[in-house]
Amino acid sequence: MKGNEALAVAAIRYGADGYFGYPITPQSEVLEKLEEEMPWETTGMVVLQAESEVASINMVYAGASCGKAVFTSTSSPGFSLMQEGMSYMCASEVPALVINVMRGGPGLGTIHPSQADYFQACKGGGHGDYHPIVLAPASVQEMADFVALGWDLAFKYRCVSMILADGLIGQMMEKVVLPEQRPRRTEEEIRKQCPWAVNGRKGMRPANIITSLELDDDKMEENNHRFQATYREIEKNEVRCELVNTENCDYLMVAFGSMARIAMKAMELAAEEGIKVGLVRPITLWPFPTKEIKEAAKNVKGILVPEMAAGQLIEDVKLAVECKVPVAHFDRLGGNVPAPEEILNALKNELIK
Amino acid sequence: MKAEIVIAGFGGQGVISMGKILAYSGLMEDKEVTWLPSYGPEQRGGTANVTVILSDERISSPVLNSYDIVVVLNQQSLDKFESKVKPGGVLIYDSYGIHKPPTRTDINVHRIEATEASIELKNSKTFNMIVLGAMLKVNPIVTIESVLKGLKKTLPERHWHLIPMNEEALKKGMSLIKE
Amino acid sequence: MENNDIIKVENRVYKKPELLKEVHMHYCPGCSHGVVHKLVAEVIEELGLAEKAIGVSPVGCAVFAYNYIDIDWLEAAHGRATAMATAVKRLMPDKLVFTYQGDGDFAAIGTCESIHSCNRGESIAIIFINNAIYGMTGGQMAPTTLLGQKTATCPYGRRADLNGYPLSITPLLAQLDGTRYVTRQSVHTAANVRKTKAAIKKAFMNSMEGKGTSVVEVVSTCNTGWKLSPEKANQWMVDNMFEKYPLGDLKDVDAKKE
Numbered sequence: 001m002k003g004n005e006a007l008a009v010a011a012i013r014y015g016a017d018g019y020f021g022y023p024i025t026p027q028s029e030v031l032e033k034l035e036e037e038m039p040w041e042t043t044g045m046v047v048l049q050a051e052s053e054v055a056s057i058n059m060v061y062a063g064a065s066c067g068k069a070v071f072t073s074t075s076s077p078g079f080s081l082m083q084e085g086m087s088y089m090c091a092s093e094v095p096a097l098v099i100n101v102m103r104g105g106p107g108l109g110t111i112h113p114s115q116a117d118y119f120q121a122c123k124g125g126g127h128g129d130y131h132p133i134v135l136a137p138a139s140v141q142e143m144a145d146f147v148a149l150g151w152d153l154a155f156k157y158r159c160v161s162m163i164l165a166d167g168l169i170g171q172m173m174e175k176v177v178l179p180e181q182r183p184r185r186t187e188e189e190i191r192k193q194c195p196w197a198v199n200g201r202k203g204m205r206p207a208n209i210i211t212s213l214e215l216d217d218d219k220m221e222e223n224n225h226r227f228q229a230t231y232r233e234i235e236k237n238e239v240r241c242e243l244v245n246t247e248n249c250d251y252l253m254v255a256f257g258s259m260a261r262i263a264m265k266a267m268e269l270a271a272e273e274g275i276k277v278g279l280v281r282p283i284t285l286w287p288f289p290t291k292e293i294k295e296a297a298k299n300v301k302g303i304l305v306p307e308m309a310a311g312q313l314i315e316d317v318k319l320a321v322e323c324k325v326p327v328a329h330f331d332r333l334g335g336n337v338p339a340p341e342e343i344l345n346a347l348k349n350e351l352i353k
Numbered sequence: 354m355k356a357e358i359v360i361a362g363f364g365g366q367g368v369i370s371m372g373k374i375l376a377y378s379g380l381m382e383d384k385e386v387t388w389l390p391s392y393g394p395e396q397r398g399g400t401a402n403v404t405v406i407l408s409d410e411r412i413s414s415p416v417l418n419s420y421d422i423v424v425v426l427n428q429q430s431l432d433k434f435e436s437k438v439k440p441g442g443v444l445i446y447d448s449y450g451i452h453k454p455p456t457r458t459d460i461n462v463h464r465i466e467a468t469e470a471s472i473e474l475k476n477s478k479t480f481n482m483i484v485l486g487a488m489l490k491v492n493p494i495v496t497i498e499s500v501l502k503g504l505k506k507t508l509p510e511r512h513w514h515l516i517p518m519n520e521e522a523l524k525k526g527m528s529l530i531k532e
Numbered sequence: 533m534e535n536n537d538i539i540k541v542e543n544r545v546y547k548k549p550e551l552l553k554e555v556h557m558h559y560c561p562g563c564s565h566g567v568v569h570k571l572v573a574e575v576i577e578e579l580g581l582a583e584k585a586i587g588v589s590p591v592g593c594a595v596f597a598y599n600y601i602d603i604d605w606l607e608a609a610h611g612r613a614t615a616m617a618t619a620v621k622r623l624m625p626d627k628l629v630f631t632y633q634g635d636g637d638f639a640a641i642g643t644c645e646s647i648h649s650c651n652r653g654e655s656i657a658i659i660f661i662n663n664a665i666y667g668m669t670g671g672q673m674a675p676t677t678l679l680g681q682k683t684a685t686c687p688y689g690r691r692a693d694l695n696g697y698p699l700s701i702t703p704l705l706a707q708l709d710g711t712r713y714v715t716r717q718s719v720h721t722a723a724n725v726r727k728t729k730a731a732i733k734k735a736f737m738n739s740m741e742g743k744g745t746s747v748v749e750v751v752s753t754c755n756t757g758w759k760l761s762p763e764k765a766n767q768w769m770v771d772n773m774f775e776k777y778p779l780g781d782l783k784d785v786d787a788k789k790e
Contacts, residue, residue, distance in 0.1 A: 018623050046622045051648035055615040058608065058645075062588070062616035065606050068623050088609050172415050173373070173388035175380055187624075198604040198620075200584045200627055209598045211589075211607035258415070265414030339418030 003143040004029035004170040006178075007073060007099060007163070010144035012039045014151060015182040017068035018046035020059035022078060025111040026167035027101035030073040043184050053078035057085030057098070064094035065210035067190040067197030069151050073099035075167070076117050077108060080125070086160060087126030090227070091212035095154035095194075097147065098132065099163040101170040104308075104335030112335030113167035113258060118312040121164045122286040129224060131231050132160040133238065134285040136256040140174035142283075148179060153238060155193070157230055164285060166308065168258040168337060231287075239292070240283035246296040249278030251351055252303045252325075254293060254317045256282045258337070259306050265340035266306075270347065277347065285313075293320040302326040302351035306343045308333065326351065354384075354409050356494045357417055360484075361402035361434055362426025362447075367481030370507070372403030375485065377503030378495040379407040387415040400430050407494055424488055426467075431455060443491055447484065463491055465529045471522075479522035486526020497523055549573040551582060551602045558596060560667075562762025564752035565594055567719040568661065571729045572632070573601045575736055584740075585628045586620055588613040590642075592634035593667040611642025614649035617656040621739070628739050630657035636666050639701045640675040646701070653710030653744040657735035660702070660749045662777060665757040675699040678776055683757070698776055702749045706783035712744035714783040718751045720766045724779075734784075744785075751777045 001009070008030045011019065016039075021031045031049060039045035050056040056072045063070030074082060079100040089096050102117045104110035117125075124130045133153050135146040143165060150161035190197060198208050214220040244264060246252065251270075255263040260281040270277045280296050282289050297303055303325055305314040314329045321327065328350035332338045358375070362368045369390050376388040389404045404420075406412050422443045425431045431446055432453070438444045438460045446455065449468035465487045471480040489495065495503075500523060504516055551573040559565045576585045582603060589597040591610035598605035608616045613631035621629040631638075638646050638660045649656065665683055666672040672685040676698050680689040690698070706714040713735060717728040728750060735746035751773050755765035781787070 018619065020619060046619075048618070048622060050615070051644055054612070055618075055645050055648065058612035058615040059619035061609075061612075062606055062619035063623050065616075066586075066620055066623055070619070070623070084609055085612075168389065168415070171390060173376055173386070174412075174415075175386055198586055198606055199624060200586060200604055201602075202583050204583060207598075207602050207604050209605045209607070211598065211605070213595060213607055262414040262416050265417070268413060337416050339416060340414050341418050 001140060001176050002029055002171060002173050003137070003140045003165065004101065005033045006140050006144040006176050007147060008033035008037065009178060010147035011071060012037060012043060012045060013179045013181050014148050015043065015069065015184040016045050016071065017184055018048070018063050018070040019072065020048050020050050020056045020063070020070065021072045021074065022050050022053050022056050024053075024075045024078045026103055026170050027073050027075050027099070029170070030099070043181070045184065053081040054085070057082040060096050060098065061085050061089050061092070061094065064089060064096035065092065065198050067194030067199060069097075069185075071097035071099065073101065075101050075103045076105050076114065079117060079120065083120070083126035086132065087124070087128050087130060088212045089160050090124075090130035090132065091128065091223075092210050093158040093227070094160075094210065095151070095158055096160050097150045097154060097163070098160060099165065102164065102166040104333070110335030111167065113337055114308045114333070114335055115166055115257060115259060116309040116312065116333070117164065118285065118307070118309055121162055122288070130227060131286050132162045133157075133234060133287070134162045134164050136164050136283060136285050137169055138257050138260045138281060140169070140172060140176045143169060144176050144178055157234055159230060159234070164257070166258055235287040238284060239287045239289050241289035241292050242281040242283060243292065243296060244279040244281065245276070246278035246280060249276045250301050251275065251277045251347060252297055252300045253277060253279045253306060253343075253347070254282070254303060254313065255279065255306050256285060256313065259308055262338060262340050263306055263343055266343035266347070269340055269344050275347070275352070288316050288320070290316070290320040293317060294322075297321045297325050300325060302328060304328050304330060304343070304347050304351060306330040306338065306346065308337065354407070354494070356407045356422060356492065357420045358405045358407075358422040358424070359402055359417070359420045359434060359437070360405070360424040361400050361430035364401040366401070366426050367478070368401045368426065369403050371481035371485055372405045373507055374500060374503050375405050375407075375495070377506045378499040381499040381502040381506070382495055384408060385410065385412050387412050389415045400427065400433070402430065422488065422492055424484060426484065428453060445484070445488055445491060461491070463487065463530060465526070467526065467529065470525050470529060474522060474525060476518065479518060482519045482522035483526035483529070486523035487529050488526075489523070490527040490530040549577045551577055553600055553602050555599060557600055559593065560756045562753065562755040562765060563593075564663065564719050564750060565661065567725060568659065568728070568750055568752075569597065569600050571719075571725070571732055572630075572659065575729060575733045576601075576603065576628070579628075579733065579736060579740075581628045581736070581740070584626065585630075586624075588617045588620070588629070588631040590631070590633040590637035592637045594632050594634060594661065595668070597632050611637050611640070612645055613637065613642065614654070614656065614658060615645040618649050618652070618654045621654055621656050625655070625742060628657075628736055629655075630659060630736065630739060632659045633661070634667070635660070635662045635664065635674040635676040639699050643701070647705070647708070650705045650745045650747065651708045651710045653712075655739050655742045655744060657732070657739045658745065658747045659732065659735075660747060661752050662749055663752040663754040663757070664698070664773060665754045667754045667757050671757040675701075676777070678772055681772075700777060702747055703782055705747050710745050711747060711783060712738050712785050713746040713781075715747070715781045716749040716751060716777060716779050718769070718779055720753070720769060749777070751779065
C-alpha cells in the first residue's frame with residue numbers, strides 16, 4: 001500500500017467523521033482512495049472535495065469545533081494557504097488533524113519530495129504564538145499509525161496535530177498492518193468527550209461558542225498563557241524519537257522522515273568502512289527531542305544533519321547541543337533526494353576530513 | 354536474504370507494474386518490501402524506473418545508488434544503470450533497440466529477447482512478465498507461486514482470467530535464460 | 533382602567549424572544565442588524581429549534597452575533613462562514629445550520645466559498661446583510677457600494693473605471709442549481725420586517741428539510757458609515773439602493789411547484 005493510501009484507510013479505520021481536501025500532487029491519492037472506499041456507505045464518514053485549500057481548512061476548523069474527528073491533507077503550496085486556518089484552530093483550541101506531504105518549493109516548485117516546510121510546520125506558519133504537534137513518519141506503517149496517534153493527541157490536549165511527510169513516503173509502497181475498524185463516536189459520546197463542542201444546546205445546556213476573537217487584551221493574554229501552558233505540558237509528555245546505534249558511536253546524524261531512512265543506509269555503508277555512526281530520528285518534530293539529542297551527542301566528535309531543506313532542522317539540533325559539538329549540514333533541495341552514498345561522503349568531508 | 358533491485362525502461366513498458374507485482378510477491382512470502390517509483394537521484398532523464406527492495410529484515414533506505422539486480426529495457430536505462438550494478442551483481446537487459454551493449458566484466462550480464470518473445474506470445478502486454486520470469490530464473494528471490502498470488506492481489510477480480518496468460522509469460526521468460 | 537390592569541401576560545401582544553440575550557448590543561442606533569438578530573432569534577424560537585440551531589458568525593459588524601443570540605455558534609475567519617457551515621451541516625445533517633454575513637464577508641473575500649457552497653446545494657441558510665459599506669473597519673468601500681457612493685476608500689464616490697461596478701451577487705446565486713430559495717428583503721418598515729421574517733423562516737425550514745441552499749439578502753442601512761441619521765438612511769436606501777438591489781424573491785423552487 002502507498003503511504004498516501006495508508007493515511008486514507010487508517011483514517012476510516014480510526015472512525016473518522018470527515019475529510020475535506022483539495023487535490024494537489026503528490027498527495028491526491030488520499031482523496032482518491034477515500035472516494036474509492038466510499039466510507040459514507042459503511043461508517044458514515046463524510047468525504048468532500050472542497051473548492052480550495054482555504055475552504056478545506058475552514059471546513060476542518062468547523063468540524064473540529066463540533067468535536068468531530070476531521071482532517072485534511074495537502075502538499076506544500078496548499079499548506080501555505082492553510083496557515084490562517086491553522087492559526088485560528090490553535091487559537092480556538094480545537095482538535096484537528098492536518099497532513100502535509102511536502103514537495104519542493106518555494107513557490108509552485110516541483111512535485112518531488114522535500115522537507116523545506118519544517119519551519120512552517122514546527123514554528124507556527126501562521127500568525128501569533130502557536131504550535132501544532134508535528135509527527136514525522138518514516139515509513140508507510142507510520143503513515144497509518146500516526147493518523148490514530150495524531151487524533152488521540154489532538155483530542156487529549158485540544159490542539160492541532162500534523163503529519164509532516166514528504167512525497168517519497170507518500171508515493172512509496174511498503175508492508176503495512178492496519179488497525180481494526182473502530183466505530184465512529186455517537187453524538188452522545190462526543191457530548192461527553194467534548195463538552196465544549198458546538199453541536200446544539202441539547203437539553204438547553206448553556207450555549208457553546210467557538211471563537212478565536214477576544215478584544216480584551218488582558219483576556220487575550222490570559223488565553224495565550226493557557227495555550228503556552230498546554231504546549232509546556234505537551235513538551236513534557238509527548239516527545240518521541242528513535243535512537244539507532246547512539247550508544248557507542250563516534251559520529252551522530254539527526255534526520256527525520258524519508259531522510260532518516262536514507263541516513264540509516266548511509267550508516268550501514270559507514271559501518272562497512274569501520275566508521276561508527278549513530279542516528280537520532282525525531283518522530284515528533286514539535287515537541288523537539290532536545291534532551292535526547294543532547295544526551296546522544298555527549299561523546300561524539302561531530303553531528304551531521306542531512307535534510308531536504310537548506311538548513312532548518314539543523315537550527316534545532318544546534319540549540320539542542322548548545323553548539324558544544326561541531327554540527328554540519330548536508331542538503332539536497334528543490335525535490336531532489338540524495339543517495340545514501342552522498343550522505344556518507346558529506347559525513348567524511350564535513351566531519352572526518 | 355536481501356535483494357536491492359531497480360527496473361528501468363520507457364514509460365508504458367510495464368516497468369512500474371512489474372515492480373509492483375514483484376513487491377506484492379515478496380509480501381506473499383512475508384518479506385519486508387519497499388517499492389519506490391521514479392524518485393531518487395536518477396529521476397531525471399525521461400525513463401520510468403522503480404526501485405524494489407525485498408528483505409528478511411527491516412529495510413533502511415528505499416532510495417539507492419547501487420543494486421544487486423538491475424533490469425533495463427532500453428538503451429538510456431542501460432547507459433544510466435550499468436555502472437550502478439554492485440560488483441558480482443546481475444544486469445539483465447532486453448536486446449531490442451540496444452546498439453551499445455554493456456561492457457562490464459565484474460558482473461553477470463544476461464541478454465534476453467523479451468520483446469521478440471512477447472511477439473511470439475502474440476501479446477505485447479505480457480512483455481513485463483516475460484522479463485520478470487527471466488529475472489526470477491537468474492535469481493529466484495521469490496517463487497512463481499508467490500508471483501501468481503501477488504498478481505491476484507494487484508489485479509481487480511474482473512482481470513483474474515488473465516492470470517494463466519501471465520503464468521505462461523513468466524515461464525516463457527524463464528526459458529530465455531540459458532543455463 | 534389603570535396601566536397596571538393592562539400589563540398582564542394574557543394581554544401581551546409582543547415580547548422579546550427568550551433567545552435574545554439580556555445584553556447591550558454594540559450596534560449603532562438605527563442599524564438594521566438589531567432587527568435581523570431579533571428575527572433570527574424569533575424564528576428559531578417559533579420553530580422550536582433552539583437545541584438544534586448552530587450559527588456561523590462572520591468577520592464584520594456581526595462578528596459578535598454569538599453574544600446576542602443564545603445558541604451554539606462558530607466564529608469564522610473572514611469570508612469562510614459558508615465553508616464552515618458546509619462542514620457542520622454535512623457532519624450533523626439534523627441540525628439547523630445558518631451563516632450570518634455582511635457584504636464584505638459574503639461577496640468580497642468569501643465569494644469563492646459563497647458560490648461553491650450554493651452550487652453544491654449545501655442545506656444551509658445564508659443571511660446576507662448588504663449595507664453597501666464596511667461598517668466595522670470604519671466605512672470603507674464594499675463590493676456592493678453603489679456608483680457615486682462615498683466611502684473612506686472612495687472618498688470622491690465610487691467610479692467604475694477606478695473601483696469596478698457594484699456586485700449584485702444574489703441574482704448570480706439564483707442561477708445555480710444548488711440554491712432552493714433566494715430572496716432579497718429589507719427591514720425599514722414593519723411590513724418589510726414581517727416579510728423578512730417569513731423569508732428567514734422559509735430558509736431555516738429548508739435547512740432542516742435538507743432541501744438545498746437558501747439565501748436571504750437583507751438590503752440594510754449603515755447610518756454611521758453613510759453619515760446620515762437613521763431616518764435619512766432609510767430614505768437614502770429606498771431612493772438609491774433599491775434600484776440596484778430591488779426587493780423580492782429571485783428564486784423559490786417550491787413556489788414554482790405549487
